[in-house]
Amino acid sequence: MIGIRELADHLNISIGTVSRALNNKPDVSAKTRELVLGAAADLGYVPNQAGRLLRQGTSNVIGFILATDSEGMMQGDLFFVRVFDGMQSVLSKHGLDLVALLAPSSEDPMAYLQRTIARQFYDALVLSGIKRQDPRITLLSKNSVPFVTLGRSLTDAGQPWLDLDFEGMVRQSIQRLARKGHRRIALALPNDDLNLGHIMLETYRDSLRKNNLTFCPDLAMPTLSGDTAGRDLAMRLVQRDDPATAVIFSDHILPFGLYHGLADLGLTPGKDLAIIGIGTRLSSLLRPSLTHYRFNLFELGQRIAEALLETMPRFQAGTVAKLIRETVAFTLVEGDSDAQDITPKSST
Amino acid sequence: MIGIRELADHLNISIGTVSRALNNKPDVSAKTRELVLGAAADLGYVPNQAGRLLRQGTSNVIGFILATDSEGMMQGDLFFVRVFDGMQSVLSKHGLDLVALLAPSSEDPMAYLQRTIARQFYDALVLSGIKRQDPRITLLSKNSVPFVTLGRSLTDAGQPWLDLDFEGMVRQSIQRLARKGHRRIALALPNDDLNLGHIMLETYRDSLRKNNLTFCPDLAMPTLSGDTAGRDLAMRLVQRDDPATAVIFSDHILPFGLYHGLADLGLTPGKDLAIIGIGTRLSSLLRPSLTHYRFNLFELGQRIAEALLETMPRFQAGTVAKLIRETVAFTLVEGDSDAQDITPKSST
DNA sequence: ACCAAAACCGTAAACGTTTACGGAAACCTA
């Protein structure tokens, strides 16, 4: 492993000049610059990151802190892959690398984060699995670590955030369902300490009102995530005096369980219960086909990366940083799971 | 952010002593050690990793290089989460951290790896998505980076490897199927440049022979991964002169498409075609229930971590390193998808 | 040909650690 010293000796040149040549600094002639770059390529020189990090306090590495929920199950599963790709497509243009940090399920998230930022390994961080109240945000802010959150929180440190447009999803779903005559539309809510649930609930109430539907508290149903949750939910939706005729959800695993829960009850999705919510590639495998929303995760990743760059002092040269806070749009994949119109015929 | 210098000044002590106290080195009295540790905790001192890395060339960080296949889709999806957790449960005991490296889909894997090891950020690496011939292995070996592969390869640098027991899976599946009268057992093979496919194929041939079944080349079927592949496969299996009566697979997504492919043809899994292969939690959602094998991923992670430690000079004090090369066992989850006995009745 | 300015380059300090080395103090033994 060759260092800048050897490279300099090899060219009979000082290490200062070599460094300047490599880093596109001025005060070095075009000729020697070429020479240096050539030799660097030939000898396979790569700057040692430790030395650089120590000297200028910057590592060119961004950390993406993945949330692991209480069951030790990564939130999102196959969700993040495209997001990463999108981020990297932007970051690599600026010489930045991206790594994923998996908090051990055995360790307290705050302790882990503390340790991580104290190490000073990462130039910036992305926080996911944002809680409604999230002390991690204030911790990062206090230590003035550049960061972006994937998700919104009541804890606000003025940081940029990106999020998926769950409001839009709920609003549009309710409109679709209302138009087809649904009056009893249920909402499957995620873990209560995630802000997501609150956002959805609020949109749900508001949107019901706008469609002249009455809000019924027991139709806003807290739901576990995971494979068995869907079956449970199926029971809770239809085995009651006033069954729901439709359900909206935000967990892409849920419909799998839901479908089978209905099947066990002898019911058919889209006929006995309208189903609509967030999906992935996998969702296309359901029959009857699931009406669901997909997000452009690659684009989301790109946007996160851009927001990150804005937070890093290094990239704010001249231009005043604008605070990126936005939700990314979704596209509807129409299926049969909410196709049926159940409006009572006016002429009997 | 406080450094060792400040810590030393605060105690009117030299930085050398402070460093020794913190690192459990001898040559420091019990009294001052306590003092130092106390002050460090009070002032929230955490050693700067850059300085340490530069001085002693070790970062306490392990990199897990995740494979991204040609479609830019992470191989494994929700597969790796438990593996990570298992690794961390071991690594954290030795003060090591784990990060996941996602190779950008736009970059050549070799170039990425080259860059990564040149940076000298990681004390050891884990390689996944191992190819039958894998130049990455020789690259790491040449640069004498401690590493472990998750998967076997023909390219052998004497490194430790861990793998799932696909041989066992295939062997046991064939036994089960043969016992129930199946004569035409198909095998869904993954991407040809993965070693996995060759291993499976070899076991398949061998195992057929041992069960007095004839090997029929057109039943060893190359299969894409992804959601549509299952549907295609369904066609190819049954719409032919001599349909297969059973199929074995190693891709946990496949059965979802397979089930629907069969449904479209008016056929029922377990009745018209026996299905058995690798599964995950999600697999339990299929109906009729899927007979599948699950691996203890947490344990696999632990084992990988142990193998890693063996490769790191730091942890080889005294004991001679043993080369860990093993497959982890699986457990069978019995379902209905291969339950039916199709042995022709001898008495009509 | 002379001087000022510009262009280029070398020297050395600095980043925060760890650790080899030597010295001072304390302890033990005779």
Add this chain to the structure above:
DNA sequence: TAGGTTTCCGTAAACGTTTACGGTTTTGGT
């Protein structure tokens, strides 16, 4: 108490890089 041993601690060098500073050479204008 003298000498030797142990225990403890401070000093300074080293890791590989960037960068401020000053010096030398070249350039360009008169």
